[in-house]
Amino acid sequence: MNLITQLFKIQYPIIQGGMVWNSGYKLAAAVSNSGGLGLIGAGSMYPDVLKTHIQKCKKATSKPFGVNVPLLYPDIEAIMNILIEENVEIVFTSAGNPSLWTPLLKEHHIKVAHVVSSTKFALKAENAGVDAIVAEGFEAGGHNGREETTTFTLLPMVRKAVQIPLIAAGGIATGHGMLAAMILGADGVQMGSRFAASEESSAHYDFKNKICSVQEGDTQLTLKELAPVRLIKNGFYNQIQNLYAKHATKEELQYLLGKGRAKRGMFEGDLEEGELEIGQIAGLIDDIQPVSEIFNDILTDFESAKKTLNSLDF
Structure with a gap:
């Protein structure tokens, strides 16, 4: 023991x-x-x-x-x-x-x-x-x-x-x-x-399958202004990056995040508009x-x- x-x-x-x-x-x-x-x-x-x-x-x-x-x-x-x-x-x-x-x-x-x-x-x-x-x-x-x-x-x-x-x-x-x-x-x-x-x-099984396809570099820590979160790069992640490129305010980031984004991605299987949280080790x-x-x-x-x-x- x-x-x-x-x-x-x-x-x-x-x-x-x-x-x-x-x-x-x-x-x-x-x-x-x-x-x-x-x-x-x-x-x-x-x-x-x-x-x-x-x-x-x-x-x-x-x-x-x-x-x-x-x-x-x-x-x-x-x-x-x-x-x-x-x-x-x-x-x-x-x-x-x-x-x-x-x-x-x-x-x-x-x-x-x-x-x-x-x-x-x-x-x-x-x-x-x-x-x-x-x-x-x-x-x-x-x-x-x-x-x-x-x-x-x-x-x-x-x-x-x-x-x-x-x-x-x-x-x-x-x-x-x-x-x-x-x-x-x-x-x-x-x-x-x-x-x-x-x-x-x-x-959702679509999210599980997405985890299995993740390669090195496919995740990123982002949204530090709200609560830092590591995400798989997808359509939602790209929207975040576009806002950063425009020097978005914290309020604009919060509006994009909205409510239920994580549920939409991981539980409901929306791989493009959902928030897909997973660690770097997913590449293995x-x-x-x-x-x-x-x-x-x-x-x-x-x-x-x-x-x-x-x-x-x-």
Whole structure:
């Protein structure tokens, strides 16, 4: 056992990212049943929908699972009440100040991990009393930090600064990547993009197939004026770039983004006008697989990577 498997009572230190429009109860349960930690993504769910997914996940797995909660969520108080009422045991928070809600969650014996993009925020999260930190580099899909610090730069800096268990995220989809992160100080890894392209992901199949066609350079971190997000380059992305070329204001960018753009892309499958969030590591993802097969591949690759490491001679 390592610190992450002990903390969350799981078999492998592999956490599935709680991605909007991808991470319903089917994905979370499949990951937990495979020995990792599945997370339901609350960011794209109304409170009553989240409650239903939690209840269905309990029926689909007897293993530990958690919920990812962006702290800027408009119905955050209702979400927190549901987590407590439903006896959720693990919560991953992001996009906000962990000191606001961590004490309440801890009071109800909920384990808390917080996602950060800098050492500064890692220290704040540790001081807020979280149980673990997710250090996420800007390779990751979805919303990111503004600093554009890569995972393998951020990870050893955070490891040097904090004492609590550390999870690496961003640009990790293989056993080789998992071992590299652990060598740099991670106790476990969080993978998003690899599980977005799974059979159990709640994303639209057209989006899943699009992930499998992504090549190096096909994604970009943009919209920093609003909330930095890594997107696949498509028609919507081109509209953003055209606005930037005209020195658009923050209000003009917000008007273009509108509402429901991410749902339109990832959940409804509009590959041109939708917002398609995925990480740079999508360039290594070639097929849609069941979660059980993804786990087998990662673990086999991890063992292969360890043998390669042991054979190195200088």
